[in-house]
Amino acid sequence: METVITILSWFCLVTGSAFAIVGGIGLLRLPDFYARMHGGGITDTLGAGLILIGLCLQSGLSLITVKLLLILAFSLVASPTSGYALAKSARTHGLEPWVKKGDHR
Amino acid sequence: MTRLTILRVVCKWMVPFILLFALYVQAHGDLGPGGGFQAGVIFAAGIILYSLVFGLEAGRRAFPPRVAEALAALGILIYAGTGWAGLLVGGWYLDFPALNPHHPAHGQHWGVFSVELGVGLAVASVMTSIFFAFAGRKGTQ
Amino acid sequence: MSRLPTIGDQWIVIPLLVLLVGTAITVIRMRSLMAAVLLTGIYSFLSASWMLLLDAPDVAFTEAAVGAGLSTVLMLATLALTGREAKAPVRRPWGPLLVVLVTGAALVYGTLDMPHYGDPNAPIQLYPSPSYVERTAAETEIPNVVTVTLASYRGYDTLGETTVIFTAGIGVLLLLRGRARRMGAREREKS
């Protein structure tokens, strides 16, 4: 049982790290602001969520897990909210989404 | 409720937790990192978040500047009063072990707790009133 | 707390410091003041993590609460009263650069004499700290030495600090509110 939990936790940590890096690359490479929000969203929810779940599995049943779950719940609520407010604010400030010009891209 | 409805709903839920976290930091300062100053700043940040999302007027209604100023003075008074309590029971100023002659360690504990409470109150109120004072100025271009 | 620092703790510090320097340079090169405020927030996050790695969670707590949260708010409130763009420098400030470089070199030279991080024979580990650390557990039964040192052993200093915060708050209130009232009175006279 313990091995299963350990393997599961390492799996979560590694995939979370992978998602974090992928999101970071997306933040850097994607063509415009709205597309970059997608990269930011990946790291903030999937990456952070998986890493925190992995840490939870590491710590077992304790106060630490409760705190980690609190952080997880908070970041799962907070980062989509701020992302939503950010996108809305960018839209009202007249930032136009990037569209493909022709097919040469 | 046309603009940023999600933000309003989320903040309405979140502000109580921020204030609760501030109280946790205040009370937990003896055991872990944190203490009065940090708790005061977090409390002020909660109030600031509330007034940013719901408007400055709502923030002023929730935590009136007059009350904030009184609480800031009260915080200092609690700190200094803890010192005087030491004098009253026959010790020195800010002499916490004298507060409980039978168990000096408990006296220390009481003293530290009450002093931290004073710091927390003062910092929270001062930070909030500074924010209100800054934000209340109509941008003079 | 009893654990001695190892090389495992040390290597994390290096990328953090690199990021810190990168942020600082970016802040200097920024012309948009809004962006500079945002990057200052990043700087604050980074320096708080760094303080945490140096085993100072209380300082990191304060830095995170004040630097990343409140000071961003206050700096933006200040930006509302000033412009949003920094003016381009009129001439190259070679003289100040020289002063800064010399001072920096002197400071770096000074650090050569300092004991290594975590050195058990460093003066700070020998003189005041051990007595506080040893006395705290016996005298107060409070685990957090920092809290006890601030609130009890250095109670007078903290009283002074709290009074300073209070006084600063009163000063800001008097300045801003007094001015607002005067301007209001002037507008009433006009009408």
Next chain:
Amino acid sequence: MFAVTMVAVLVTMGLALTRAALGPTLFDRILALNMFGTKTVLLIAVVGFLTGRPDFLDLALLYALMNFIGTITVLRFLKFGHFSETEPEPEER
């Protein structure tokens, strides 16, 4: 293994910092700041586990809170240009 996660988080922080430095618009910078804050939370949590001091988690929670408040503040400021309301919000009264 914690070290791997930490390296990943540090790399992501570097990428976010690059975006914050390059970012053509202000919104890119805000996005990078927000992401940077989240990554700091993760870094603190992982470092806490790596050094065996999970009481750092209070700090991580605080960082998450402050990150959110900072982002909201900046957005609010962008909307009005200052914090005193000139544009009253009718739905509140």
